[in-house]
Amino acid sequence: MNIEFLKLIPSALTITYVTYGTCYLIKDIFCSIFPFSILLTVALVALIHLFRVPPPDPEIVEAILGKEPHEDIEEADYVLKTVAHRGAGLDAPENTLAAFKMCAEKGCDFIEFDIKLTDDGVPIVFHDATVERMADINMEVSKTTWENLKSIDISTKHPFRDRYGVTNIPTLEQAVDQMLACGQRMFIDIKDNDTKIVPVIHDLFQRKEELHSRAVVTSFFPNIIYLVRRGNPKIVCSLAWRPHAFAYESFKYPEGKGPRRASAxxxxxxxxxxxxxHTWSLPRITYYFLGLSALLLHKDALSGEKILEWKKKGVRVIPWSVNSPIEKQHIARNLKISYLTDTLTGENTVHCSTNNC
Structure with missing residues (x-):
């Protein structure tokens, strides 16, 4: 039996819902003394505006992210061209001090790195839930103490491990101190939906005031970004997004969705x-409510139309992770925006072929 027609049900329900809602709205406006739909709309707008966190001053955002590559650039202006994703994890063991140092030596002054908490509440720079992908041992980070994690060599499975020797997981403090000393800017990516990380971020920015003009805090979770900015509106924040981020572990064109996150x-x-x-509300309500300054967008969801739509909202689009030389050239030369990459190989060629080199 051909059940292809069942795919039409969601669209048909949407049409029915919109039609019914429009009819009800017209009836409510013209036939009610106190139209509930209008009162509800006004109440929602008022609540969103009341509890939103206004975006930071554009000058602060520009101090961190610099001028956009397509703008008129003067010699003294800072222009963000490349962000080393996890410290360019294809070139060096990802999220390590060695990787961040390698980036500095290659002239990359903007790093994205991931943070999460250990079992005893120590903020560390690490991406995965376990260390299995990077080490010869399997431990769940959130259930392991810092004392047991700090001596693990996470370079053992990297193809260039011989260049870097024993490489360990750094703490957030170690990573930030090294990058500030090297004059690097940073995206601090909160990996878990754990509110315990919020006071850690607030404390970090309070102790290191220069981070307000050197760092952007980002996450996939809008509630985390809201709490960060609600507690300190001066912190510049972005939100990471990709298709099906909460239901599936990965997404890649042309393969599509990866494995499900939940088996039940x-x-x-x-x-x-x-x-x-989330997909519906992000460009309509969420960005305004959070006061976002940038959107880290999966490269396979990128288009010129999206860049323009977000630009009108005052939000920069920065795609991730762009590793192919052809994709880098397209984004740098045609779309004229910055991007995150896992490898710095060929970066000079890409950017020295643009008008802004």
Whole structure:
């Protein structure tokens, strides 16, 4: 039996919902003394505006992210061209002091790195839930103390491990101190939806005031970004986004969705619904409510139209992770925006072929 027609159900329900809602709205406006729909709309707008966090001053944002590559550039202006994703993890063991130093030596002055908490609450620079992908041991980071994690060599599986020797997981403090000393800027990516990390960020920015003009805090989770900016509106923040981020572990064109995050069907449906709501609300409400300054967008969801739409909202689009030389050239030369990459190989060629070199 051909069940292809079942795919039409969501679209048909949407049409029905919009039609019914429009009819109800017209009836409510013209037939009610106190139209509930209008009152509800006004109340929602008022609540969103009341509890939103205004974006930081554009001058502060420009101090961190610099001029956009397509703008008129003077010799003294800073222009962000390349962000080393996890410290260019294809060139050196990712999220390590060695990788960040390698970036500095190659002239890359903007680093993205990931942070999470150990079992005893120590903020460390690490991406995965476990260390298995990078080390000859398997430990769950959130259930392991810093004392047991700090001596693990995470270079053992890297193709260039011989260049770097034993490489360990750094703390957030160590990474930030080294990058500030090297004059590097940074994206601090909060990996987990754990509110315990929020006071850690606030304390870090309070102790290191220069981070307000050197660092952007980012995450996939809008609630985390809201709490960070609500507690300190001066912190510049971005949100990371990709298709199906909450329901599926990965997304890549042309393969599409990766494995499901949740095996239980009801949890998977909830994740799918959250993806739908989040995708709809991000360009309409979420960006305004959070006071976002940038959007870290999956490269396979990038288009010129999206860049222009977000530019009108005052939000920069920075795609990730752009590793192919052809993709780098397209983004740098045609779209004229910055990008995150896992490798610095060929960067000089890409950018020295642009008008802004």
């Amino acid at each position: 069907w009801h949890k998977h449906i909830l994740n799918e619904l959250w993806d739908i709501v």
